[in-house]
Amino acid sequence: MAISLVTGGAGFIGAHVSRELIKMGHTVIVLDDLSGGNRNYLAEGVEFIEGSILDHQLLEKIFNENEIDYVYHLAAYAAEGLSHFIKRFNYNNNLIGSVNLINESVKHKIKCFVFTSSIATYGALEPPMTEDMTPIPEDPYGIAKLAVEQELRVTKEMFDLDYVIFRPHNVYGEYQNLGDKYRNVVGIFMNQIMQGNALTVFGDGQQSRAFSYIGDVAPHIAKCVDIKESYGQIFNIGADSEFTVNELAKVVMKAMGCESELRYLEARNEVVHAYASHEKARKVFGTGSLTTLEEGVRKMADWAKTQGVTSSEKFKNIEILEKLPPVWLED
Ligand SMILES: NC(=O)c1ccc[n+]([C@@H]2O[C@H](COP(=O)([O-])OP(=O)(O)OC[C@H]3O[C@@H](n4cnc5c(N)ncnc54)[C@H](O)[C@@H]3O)[C@@H](O)[C@H]2O)c1
Known part of the structure; x- marks a missing residue:
């Protein structure tokens, strides 16, 4: 039976990938x-170790004590917009933490290292983004993700560590x-609706994204280790249709059964339109028909209502305050 280490498995995508595994x-x-x-949120049946990928001695112990076949590396702090203001934390957690795992994976000759990078690696390139484009990330989060991708490429060349x-x-x-x-x-919108607050939108809300339902993403991440054709490759994964943030707000309000005001804030420094082509993933994984935004948001809304209002904590160690969106300083 294969043994898989899932970092970030108590988080959103990791919880789903663990269930698939x-x-x-x-x-x-x-x-x-x-x-x-x-x-x-942990999947039933997993062995849970509370600890950080920054703790390389803990990693050494985990790899020494278990014959790990596959690493699914999903642990990261993925607040892309905030990453400009928490550069040190971002590179430490998302890049150095990843390197710690790559080191152990090489030493223990694992069979495949699966990494969740991000569309953020492309930056402001003309959408739809394709995997053959040369990435130009626009923020520290995307830069760290791209650096890990490059690390995996050279580690494959040097030490033959397979990756997807x-x-x-x-x-x-x-x-x-x-x-x-x-x-x-x-x-954020669902939580604001449950709190009876207005929905906060940066800029005019005309920025667009292809919001992707987890059920269309997690199974492919889990299964890739059995598809040798995917080894050494990079895949965009997610939904094909893009929606503006204003359109999304309407869909969320409908699913939550509640109208709310929109509170427009000063635009932040972000890519305006970001969506990707999934032709490559379709060829290799046969991704099939995708969940519509209405259907996916309704499923999430049903679940969110069972969770209720969730308190939002301020990030404690912001390193640069200049240009920080004021809403992020509010309680
Ligand atoms: N959700 C998205 O839209 C999206 C898009 C692109 C890429 N990703 C990537 O997918 C992965 C999972 O994202 P998610 O949305 O599930 O985020 P998440 O925050 O729900 O999950 C990440 C998990 O990693 C854990 N974690 C963070 N730092 C850690 C550390 N130093 N040591 C151990 N655990 C740590 C967190 O506690 C959390 O449980 C991340 O690598 C993220 O960058 C997510």
Whole structure:
């Protein structure tokens, strides 16, 4: 039976990937420091280790004590917009933490390292983004993701560590942290509706994204290790149709059964239109028909109502305050 280590398995995508792996018959070890995840979201049957990918001695111990076949590396702090203001934290957590895992994976000759990168690697390139474009990330989060991708490429050349890289984008669904005010617009809107607050929108709300339902993403991430054709490759993964944030707000209000005001804030420094082509993933994984935005948001809304209002904590160690959107300083 294959043994898989899932970092970030108490988080949103990791919780779903773990469930898929359990279905596939893998033994699953989850490593998560619970900085963004939730113990209640852990898949049934996983072995849970509370700890950080920054703790390289802990990693050494986990790899020494378990014959790990596959690493699914999903642990990260993915607040892309905030990453400009928490550069040190971003590179430490998302890049150095990843390097710690790559080191152990090389030493223990694991069979495949699966990494969730991001569409953020493309930056402001003309959409739809395709995997053959040369990435030009526009923020520290995207730069760290691209650096890990490059690290995996040279580690394969030097040490023959196999890998598969996914670049998901704007994934939403059950088990998403509703209380992170710095990321996940679908969850932020749902939480604001449950609080009876206006929905906050940066700029004019005409920026567009292809919001992607988790059920269309997690199974492919889990299964890739059995598809040798995917090794050494990068795949965009997610929904094909893009919607503006204003359109999304309407869909969320309908699913939550509640009208709210929109509160427009000063535009922040972000890519205006970001969506990707999934031709490559379709060829290799046969991704099939995708969940519509209405259907996916309704499923998430049904779940969010069972969670209720989730309190949003301020990020404690913001390193640069200049140009920080004022809404991020509010309680
Ligand atoms: N959700 C998206 O739309 C999206 C899009 C592109 C890429 N990704 C990537 O997918 C992965 C999962 O994202 P998610 O949306 O599930 O986020 P999430 O915050 O729900 O999950 C990440 C998990 O990692 C854990 N974590 C963070 N730092 C850690 C550390 N140092 N040690 C151990 N655990 C740590 C958190 O506690 C959390 O449970 C991330 O790598 C993210 O960058 C997500």
